Amino acid sequence: MGIRTGNEYINALKSRQPEIWLGGEKVTDVVNHDVFRQPVKEIAKLYDLQHDPEYQDRITHICSETGERANNSFLLPRTAEDIKARSEAFEVHARATFGLMGRTPDFLNTVVTNMAGNPWFLDKYNPDWSKNLIEYYNYIKKNDLFLTHAIINPQNDRSKASYEQEDLFTHLGVVEEKPDGLIVRGAKMLATLAPITDEVIIYSFPGFQPGDERYALAFAVPVDTPGLKLLCREQMQDGTRSVFDHPLASRFEEMDAVLAFEDVLVPWNRVFMYNNVEAANLLYSKTGINQQPAHQSGVRGYVKLEFATEVACKLADSIGVDQYLNVQTDLGELVQNVETIRALLRVAEQEYETMPTGEVRPAAAPLETIRGMLPKMYPRAIEVMQIIGAGGLLMSPTAADFENQELRSHLDKYYAGREGVSAEERVHLFKLAWDLCGEAFGQRLLQYERYYTGDPIRKRAIFYNQYKRNKQFTSVEQALAASPPLKKQVTKAK
Numbered sequence: 001m002g003i004r005t006g007n008e009y010i011n012a013l014k015s016r017q018p019e020i021w022l023g024g025e026k027v028t029d030v031v032n033h034d035v036f037r038q039p040v041k042e043i044a045k046l047y048d049l050q051h052d053p054e055y056q057d058r059i060t061h062i063c064s065e066t067g068e069r070a071n072n073s074f075l076l077p078r079t080a081e082d083i084k085a086r087s088e089a090f091e092v093h094a095r096a097t098f099g100l101m102g103r104t105p106d107f108l109n110t111v112v113t114n115m116a117g118n119p120w121f122l123d124k125y126n127p128d129w130s131k132n133l134i135e136y137y138n139y140i141k142k143n144d145l146f147l148t149h150a151i152i153n154p155q156n157d158r159s160k161a162s163y164e165q166e167d168l169f170t171h172l173g174v175v176e177e178k179p180d181g182l183i184v185r186g187a188k189m190l191a192t193l194a195p196i197t198d199e200v201i202i203y204s205f206p207g208f209q210p211g212d213e214r215y216a217l218a219f220a221v222p223v224d225t226p227g228l229k230l231l232c233r234e235q236m237q238d239g240t241r242s243v244f245d246h247p248l249a250s251r252f253e254e255m256d257a258v259l260a261f262e263d264v265l266v267p268w269n270r271v272f273m274y275n276n277v278e279a280a281n282l283l284y285s286k287t288g289i290n291q292q293p294a295h296q297s298g299v300r301g302y303v304k305l306e307f308a309t310e311v312a313c314k315l316a317d318s319i320g321v322d323q324y325l326n327v328q329t330d331l332g333e334l335v336q337n338v339e340t341i342r343a344l345l346r347v348a349e350q351e352y353e354t355m356p357t358g359e360v361r362p363a364a365a366p367l368e369t370i371r372g373m374l375p376k377m378y379p380r381a382i383e384v385m386q387i388i389g390a391g392g393l394l395m396s397p398t399a400a401d402f403e404n405q406e407l408r409s410h411l412d413k414y415y416a417g418r419e420g421v422s423a424e425e426r427v428h429l430f431k432l433a434w435d436l437c438g439e440a441f442g443q444r445l446l447q448y449e450r451y452y453t454g455d456p457i458r459k460r461a462i463f464y465n466q467y468k469r470n471k472q473f474t475s476v477e478q479a480l481a482a483s484p485p486l487k488k489q490v491t492k493a494k
């Protein structure tokens, strides 16, 4: 099949009946549901880009093994050109949603591509696992499927291991082996966009302890597998709000769902790992899924930060406050943050690492630095937006107000911006900003940036410990060596 169109993606959604719960009710027609209709269209547009002559060669390639066209996110990079091709695809996808949708199909494509591209790792433990993963990769590539993932256990008692939680199957674990597969029970905390995907893949960040064997597993199943419940969080838009009043929230909400497995059968050919704490803890670092997906996330985060910065700049300009030094320095700071992330991305792409397998990976340290900095830079952009927009952010009239002829002339006068900015333009811009910095939609976007890549605090600590392991701090030794040792009598206590 190769690359799908938006319609093919939508038809696949229509052909399934996953068990989706939202607001106490089952969602039976996700494609036409108020909350999901627009996000489905946004994802469909990404699939259509693959067929757009302007984009096709920038985001897809002909697979040398199958002869079929595939998205560049399915390309295991082996050259600098491959890295560039992936970067371009990531950026095209991100720009289509202003970086606001984090888990577009390209993200998990990179994850599975890397797991399957490093079969040596699972081979060591069980050759069936790597075989299954390669077959799965070929399957999702051939059918251009959309995956979500859930890697974090539910937030019950974080001070205890999975096996120590009150119920043995609060965290997702294996109940028993059957001739045709594993029976799994329990939950994973969060899978973004799950209700509008084709498949879910389960694996974990490192952190399992001896005793956690039943939870140390990786597998993938179709999203409508019997027994799998998708428990959605409360929606942040109801699908009926006007696009004028909510230019972003009305289009780009990514629903998040807890995945609850109620004795789900995972066929053996979909089991990628099981009952192995060591393998589960090493999967992330050894197969490069700590690194290659961070390239996608970095590009996407860069586009989002740049977007938020541009919104803040336009906001300031529209009411003439960017004449003031304090506003200029705040905006300058945001622009410098964008440039910092752009520079880190370029360094990561140019100073790539070549693995013994021939795979090339954008450099780890700059990618990890992006992961550490975005959780601070994005909230800062939002804060600056709030400070610059000030009370005006709260005071926007609605599209319905503008459409009322009795009100219109008053609005045109009282809501106009600086010279040359009409009331409608100013209000529209402020509404866009409010979606980002005031609405629940925007708060989720902020929380996403803080946490999508795990806990930034622990991640930075791990980063430092790795840095310390690899560094000798030789410059300090050299600087100290330049001064002769003190004479004994000088250091002696008087």
Ligand SMILES: Cc1cc2nc3c(=O)[nH]c(=O)nc-3n(C[C@H](O)[C@H](O)[C@H](O)COP(=O)(O)OP(=O)(O)OC[C@H]3O[C@@H](n4cnc5c(N)ncnc54)[C@H](O)[C@@H]3O)c2cc1C
Pocket (backbone or CB within 6 Å): 103, 148, 149, 150, 151, 152, 155, 158, 189, 190, 191, 192, 193, 256, 444, 447, 448, 451, 452, 453, 454, 455, 457, 458
């Ligand atoms: C909008 C959004 C979308 C997401 N999408 C996905 C997704 O699609 N798939 C997915 O798998 N995950 C997703 N995540 C989940 C994300 O991976 C987790 O939120 C992240 O790993 C942090 O875990 P937590 O939220 O459970 O926080 P916790 O781990 O519970 O941390 C809570 C607080 O306690 C502190 N803390 C906890 N444990 C320790 C410790 N051992 N040492 C020191 N401090 C500690 C943390 O620093 C933090 O301040 C998403 C998250 C968000 C917010």
Ligand SMILES: O=C(O)Cc1ccc(O)c(O)c1
Pocket (backbone or CB within 6 Å): 111, 151, 289, 290, 291, 293, 294, 297, 452, 453, 454
């Ligand atoms: O986007 C992120 O940084 C989070 C994340 C999730 C799953 C992965 O496999 C991964 O490498 C990174």
